[in-house]
Amino acid sequence: MAISNKEKILVIGSGWEQYELLKTIKQIGYSIIATHPNLNAEGFNLADSFYVKDSRDIKSHIEIAQSHQVVGIVTDNCDYSFYTASVVASKLKLPFADMQSAIYSNDKFLQRQACEKGGIKQPEFYQVKSLKELETAVNRLDFPVILKPVDSRGTFGITIIQNKEDVEKAFFDAIDNSPSHTLICEKFIQGTLVTVDGFCFKNGHQALTVASRKFEPGPKPITKEIIYPALFSEETNTRLLANHAKVVQALNYAWGHTHGEYLLTHDNEIYLVECANRGGGVYTSSVLVPLLTEINLNEILVNQSLGKDTYEVSTLENSYMKKSVILTFLDFNVGHVIKSINMKEVLDQPFTIRFRTIYSENDMVESIENCASRHSMLAISGKDSEDAQNNLHQFKELLQVQYYK
Numbered sequence: 001m002a003i004s005n006k007e008k009i010l011v012i013g014s015g016w017e018q019y020e021l022l023k024t025i026k027q028i029g030y031s032i033i034a035t036h037p038n039l040n041a042e043g044f045n046l047a048d049s050f051y052v053k054d055s056r057d058i059k060s061h062i063e064i065a066q067s068h069q070v071v072g073i074v075t076d077n078c079d080y081s082f083y084t085a086s087v088v089a090s091k092l093k094l095p096f097a098d099m100q101s102a103i104y105s106n107d108k109f110l111q112r113q114a115c116e117k118g119g120i121k122q123p124e125f126y127q128v129k130s131l132k133e134l135e136t137a138v139n140r141l142d143f144p145v146i147l148k149p150v151d152s153r154g155t156f157g158i159t160i161i162q163n164k165e166d167v168e169k170a171f172f173d174a175i176d177n178s179p180s181h182t183l184i185c186e187k188f189i190q191g192t193l194v195t196v197d198g199f200c201f202k203n204g205h206q207a208l209t210v211a212s213r214k215f216e217p218g219p220k221p222i223t224k225e226i227i228y229p230a231l232f233s234e235e236t237n238t239r240l241l242a243n244h245a246k247v248v249q250a251l252n253y254a255w256g257h258t259h260g261e262y263l264l265t266h267d268n269e270i271y272l273v274e275c276a277n278r279g280g281g282v283y284t285s286s287v288l289v290p291l292l293t294e295i296n297l298n299e300i301l302v303n304q305s306l307g308k309d310t311y312e313v314s315t316l317e318n319s320y321m322k323k324s325v326i327l328t329f330l331d332f333n334v335g336h337v338i339k340s341i342n343m344k345e346v347l348d349q350p351f352t353i354r355f356r357t358i359y360s361e362n363d364m365v366e367s368i369e370n371c372a373s374r375h376s377m378l379a380i381s382g383k384d385s386e387d388a389q390n391n392l393h394q395f396k397e398l399l400q401v402q403y404y405k
Contacts, residue, residue, distance in 0.1 A: 006029065006030055006031040006048075007030055007031065007071045008030065008031045008032070008033050008048070008068050008069065008070045008071065009025055009030045009031070009032060009033065009070060009071065009072045009073070009074055009302070009305065009306075010033045010034075010035070010061070010064065010065050010068070010070040010072070010073045010074070010088070011025065011032055011033070011034050011035070011043065011047075011074050011075065012035050012055055012061060012073070012074075012075040012078075012081040012084055012085050012088075013035070013036060013055050013075055013076075013078045013080075013081035014032070014034035014035060014036045014041055014042075014043025014044060014046075014047065014050070015036050015038070015041050015042060015043055016041075016042040016043070016356070017076070017077055017281050017282065017283065017286065018043055018075070018076045018077070018286060019042055019043060019046075019286070020283075020286040020287050020290075020298055021074065021076050021286050021298045021301070021302070022034070022043050022046045022047075023046065023298075024296075024298040024299050024302055025074070025302055026046055028299065028302060030071075030072075030302075031048040031049075032046055032047045032048055032049075033047065033048065033049050033050070033051075033064060033065075033068045033070055034046070034047035034049070034050040034051070035050065035051045035052075035053040035055070035060075035061065035064065036050070036052065036053070036055075037052065037053065037054045037055065038052070039052050049068065051064055055075075055078060055080040055081040055084055056080050056083075056084060056179070057084070058084050058087050058088065061084050061085075061088050062087075062088050062091055062092075065088050065091075065092055066092070070092075070094075071094070071306060072094060072095070072302070072305035072306045073085045073088055073089045073092075073094055073096055073305055074301060074302060074305045075278070076257070076278065076279045076285055076286055076301070077257075077259070077278055077279040077280055077281040077284065077285050077286070078153065078278065078281070079105050079106045079151070079153055079276060079278065080106070080153065082097070082102055082105055082106075082276070082277065082278045083099075083102040083103075083105070083106050085097075085102075086098065086099045086101070086102035087099065087102075094305070095304060095305055095306065095307045096255065096305065097253070097254070097255035097256060097277055098254075098255075100252070101251070101252070101253050101254070101255065101277040102277070104251050104253075104276075104277070105276040105277045105278060106151050107150050107151055107180075107182075108148065108150045108151070108184050108274055109125075109127045109150045109182065109184050110150075111251065111274065111275065112125055112184070112272075114250055114251055115247060115250050115251065115272055115275075117250070118246070118247070118249070118250025118251075119250075120243075120246065120247055120250055120272050121269065121270060121271055121272065122186075122271055122272040123146075123186040123187040123188070123189050123271055124140075124141060124186060124187045125184055125185065125186035125187075126140070126141075126184070126185050126186070127150070127182065127183070127184060128147070128171075128182070128183040128184065128185045129181065129182055129183070131167075131168060131171050134147065134167060134171050134183070134185055135167065137185040138161070138164075138167060138185065141185065141186070141187045142187075143161065143162055143163060143164075143188075144160055144161060144162050144188040145160075145161050145185055145186065145187060145188055146158065146159070146160050146161070146185075146186055146187075146188045146221075147159050147161055147170045147171065147174050147183055147184075147185050148174060148183065148184055149174050149175075149177050149178030149179075149180075149182070149183055149184075150178065150180065150182045150183060150184050151178055151179055151180050151182070152174075152177045152178055152179075154281070154370065154371045154372060155220065155221055155222060155223075155370050155371045156177040156370055156372070157173055157174040157175075157176065157177025157178060158174070158220070158221060159173060159174065159219050159220060160188055160218075160219045160220075160221060161219070162219070166219065170219075171183075189263045189265060189271050190265065190266070191263040191264050191265040191266065191269075191271070192212050192213070192263070192264045193212070193213040193215065193221075193223075193261060193262070193263060193273065194210060194211065194212055194213070194230055194240055194261070194262045194263070194264050194270075195209075195210070195211045195212075195213065195226060195259070195260070195261055195262075195280065195284075196209070196210050196211075196240055196241060196243075196244035196259075196260045196261075196262065197209045197257065197258065197259055197260075197279070197280055197284065197285065197289050198244055198245070198248060198257070198258040198259075198260075199256065199257055199258065199289075199295075199297055199300070199313075200248075200253060200254050200255050200256055200257075200258065201300070201311060201312060201313045202309050202310060202311055202312050203312040203313065205245060205248050205249070205253065205254070205258065206245075206313050206315065206320075207241035207242070207244045207245045207248075207258075208241075208289060208292075208293050208295075208320045208321075209228055209229070209288075209289050209292050209293065209320065209321055210228070210229055210230045210237045210240045210241055210244075210321075211226045211227055211228040211229070211230050211327075212226070212227055212230035212231055212232065212264075213225065213226050214226075216368075220369070220370065222368060222370065222371055222374070223329070223371060224328065224329055225326065225327070225328040225329070226326070226327040226328070227324070227325070227326050227327075227385060227388070228288070228292055228321060228324060228325045228326075228327075229321045229324065229385070231385060232264070236264070236268060239268075239270065240262065240264070240270060243262065243270045244258070244260045244262070244275070247260055247272060247275045248260075248275065251275060251277070253275075253277040255277065255304065256277065256278065256279075256301050256304060257277070257278050257279035257280075257285050257297070257301070258275065258276070258277055258278075259275070259276050259278060259279055259280040259284070259285065260272070260273075260274070260275035260276075261273035261274050261275070279297075282327065282377055283327070283353075283354050283377075283379055284327070285297065286298060287353065287354060287379070288325050288327065288353070288379060291323075291325065291353065291381065292320070292321045292322060292323060292325055293320045293321065293322065294322050295313070295320075323381055323382065323383055323384070323388075324381070324382045324383070324384050324385045324387065324388040325353065325379060325380070325381050325382075325388065326378075326379070326380045326382075326388045326389070326392050327377065327378070327379050328377075328378050328380070328392065329374040329375070329376060329377055329378070330375065330376045330378055330396070330399070331368070331374075331375050331376075332357075332359065332365040332375045332376070332401055333365055333401075333403060334365050334366065334367050335364070335365065336364070336365055336403040336404070337362060337363065337364050337365075337403060337404045338359055338360070338361055338362065338363050338364075338365065338401065338402070338403060338404075339361065339362075339402040339403055339404050340361060340400075340401075340402045341357065341361075341399075341400070341401050341402070342398070342399065342400045343355070345398060345400075346395060346398050346399050349391075349394070349395060349398065351380055351381050351382060351388075351391035351394075351395070352378075352379075352380065352395065353379035353380065353381050354377070354378070354379045355376065355377070355378045355379075355395075356376065356377050356378075357375060357376035357377075358373070358374075358375060358376070359375065359376075378392075378395065380392045380395060
């Protein structure tokens with residue numbers, strides 16, 4: 001593996017979701033020291049040196065950063081990587097978000113407490129560490145409730161509990177997915193889940209994009225489709241952007257991406273679900289938000305990590321989304337073995353931003369258990385929501401997945 005004499009940046013969690021960020025680092029002219037828990041991580045293809053390391057392995061990342069004398073540390077959309085990066089940067093006296101921001105991003109209970117002090121509307125909630133504590137919380141809240149680890153990624157360990165018979169199963173699933181073995185139980189609020197993404201620029205934080213989500217029905221909340229801008233009135237979208245800014249202020253986030261999730265009820269009340277000081281996954285922060293806003297957030301994030309950021313943003317409300325984007329997750333036939341997928345044809349379409357599947361030829365399609373096991377992810381663009389929907393329909397007409405009989 002060739003060693004470059006260029007200044008080096010450590011990228012923690014260098015997988016496919018951060019590939020655009022890695023490309024930006026290369027284009028700017030820096031060498032990449034990459035880490036990821038999987039040997040076949042796509043980001044390793046762009047790295048000058050790489051290490052197979054778990055993102056929570058703080059000791060190893062400090063040693064790697066010191067041995068390569070890195071001048072910056074970057075990570076985008078993973079809570080665990082974000083926490084490790086904050087610790088390593090603190091140790092090496094490099095620019096990054098402070099550790100308190102990383103703590104809030106990795107502990108939903110502490111985050112909720114801080115937002116409660118900031119007057120943020122959120123569901124009634126309780127911290128839970130035992131089955132007995134969960135039963136007590138459920139009795140206070142009444143069904144339905146939602147149980148989640150305070151510190152898991154994605155939707156791992158999250159269950160909507162509708163009755164007493166499902167409490168124990170949900171508890172052990174949540175505990176198994178919590179590194180700290182700590183959970184949060186809260187009243188389930190019926191409504192539309194909304195994602196708001198923002199960025200902490202040199203002249204302050206700005207909420208940038210707002211999207212609405214559709215879910216697969218059932219106890220496991222698996223996102224099936226996300227559309228930008230959210231299909232609400234302009235007034236409602238503006239309120240959602242302003243609410244996100246208020247949450248970011250309550251948590252004192254002052255670095256890089258912010259990614260918040262909220263519930264919008266039928267009577268237009270906004271409830272906090274969670275808000276982290278990092279970007280959203282599945283291309284959200286590295287591809288979709290930059291595309292929607294026409295702001296090169298990857299370059300700005302890298303410059304922040306180097307202490308060289310000079311970019312200032314205007315404060316025009318609700319004006320950052322220049323087009324429409326749909327991020328959707330297409331299902332294949334469970335139990336069948338894939339013979340072929342016409343990937344080149346569908347990727348060549350001008351409206352296809354990204355299309356990726358976890359399956360290749362000769363793979364058997366398995367059932368979807370959580371967001372990480374969704375069969376494919378597709379990002380489609382359009383000049384507005386109607387155009388994007390039409391392009392999505394056209395994509396589905398073109399896509400051909402052949403199975404062995």
